[in-house]
Amino acid sequence: GRLKPDDLVTISPRAAAQGPTKLGLPIGDTLTVSDAMQALAIKSANDAAVALAETLGGSESRFAAMMTLKAQELGMTNTHFVNASGLPDSRQISTARDIAILSRAVMRDYPQYYRLFSQQQFAFRGTVMNNHNGLLGRMQGVDGLKTGFTNASGYNLAVSAVRDNRRIVTVVLGGPSNALRDRTAE
Numbered sequence: 001g002r003l004k005p006d007d008l009v010t011i012s013p014r015a016a017a018q019g020p021t022k023l024g025l026p027i028g029d030t031l032t033v034s035d036a037m038q039a040l041a042i043k044s045a046n047d048a049a050v051a052l053a054e055t056l057g058g059s060e061s062r063f064a065a066m067m068t069l070k071a072q073e074l075g076m077t078n079t080h081f082v083n084a085s086g087l088p089d090s091r092q093i094s095t096a097r098d099i100a101i102l103s104r105a106v107m108r109d110y111p112q113y114y115r116l117f118s119q120q121q122f123a124f125r126g127t128v129m130n131n132h133n134g135l136l137g138r139m140q141g142v143d144g145l146k147t148g149f150t151n152a153s154g155y156n157l158a159v160s161a162v163r164d165n166r167r168i169v170t171v172v173l174g175g176p177s178n179a180l181r182d183r184t185a186e
Helices: 033-044 044-059 061-074 094-108 112-120 178-185
Strands: 009-011 028-030 121-124 127-130 142-150 154-163 166-175
Touching: 009 033, 028 033, 033 044, 033 061, 033 112, 033 121, 033 127, 033 166, 044 061, 061 094, 061 112, 094 112, 094 121, 094 154, 121 178, 166 178
Parallel strands: none
Antiparallel strands: 009 028, 121 127, 142 154, 154 166
16 A cells, blocks of 8 residues: 555665566666566566565565564465565475465466466566466366575475365476476476
8 A cells, every 4th residue: 555556666775686587677777666566476587576675675575574573464374475576595484384375375466466366478678578377277177376596495386266166276386497386386
């Protein structure tokens, strides 16, 4: 409720310096909150994550502390955030159970934004970016959520599907490849 979809987010030097995956915007460039949210949900844009974190928290580290407090409120007892993107840091931890709790909370508390996680593509300034979730449009009932990867954690996926009028959330952490991660979730 603190930001509106049309509000602007500015790319700071810290945001611009993020590693892939990112939009690659230069320092001082701006994008709307709506575009930043789509870039996060679909492309996993780390520069957009940091820019949004700085806008909401004043700094990325303060935002990470805010995320950790919210995680604890949700019952995510084994999660600690130190950055906005999930990029490697030995102090940043979570579990499959906690990611499932977060996934359910997003669907329950922010249904108006859950649709972002079901978009297969995102067009931004003339470039079309594909969602990293290979189960979207391929597996019956899958309607979204999020992928992630780091060398330390492997290929990760939180996926949600509706089957027989029941919602199922599956979390796979530490997959050796996208394909094996997806097969495990199926």
